[in-house]
Amino acid sequence: MKLKLIVSFFLLTAGFAAFSQGKQTAPGVEKGLIKVSVMYPYAEGKTFNMEYYETKHMPMVAGFLGANLVKYTIEKGLSSGIPNQPLPFMAIGTFYVKSLSDYQAAIAPNRDAIRADFPNYTNISPVILVSEVVK
Incomplete structure (x- = not known):
């Protein structure tokens, strides 16, 4: 022992x-990858169906990305980093891709289908941040 x-x-x-x-x-996160964070801000009266997001929405979008996709993650917000403050985000979906231009080319023709799926899991307008992994 x-x-x-x-x-x-x-x-x-x-x-x-x-x-x-x-x-x-x-694992699977390397310097130079493009990180697309889709963040769903918390607000009173907003809803988010994590089961649908995890089993339907994210796999659908991942399918559009094809071989450019390295991995994706799903996070469920639990609390703020500051005690007694509201939760900043209800959920965050993140895609790690090899190429920003390939990501944009894959999303553009599917943007309407992606947006049309929003009401199936949320009434929140997401905030999207595209960044590059530096470490």
């Missing part, structure tokens, strides 16, 4: 040290 604990501690410490020195990144 003691040896297991020591080995676990060593692996955890070594992993943290490598991560903090920039030698390790999250």
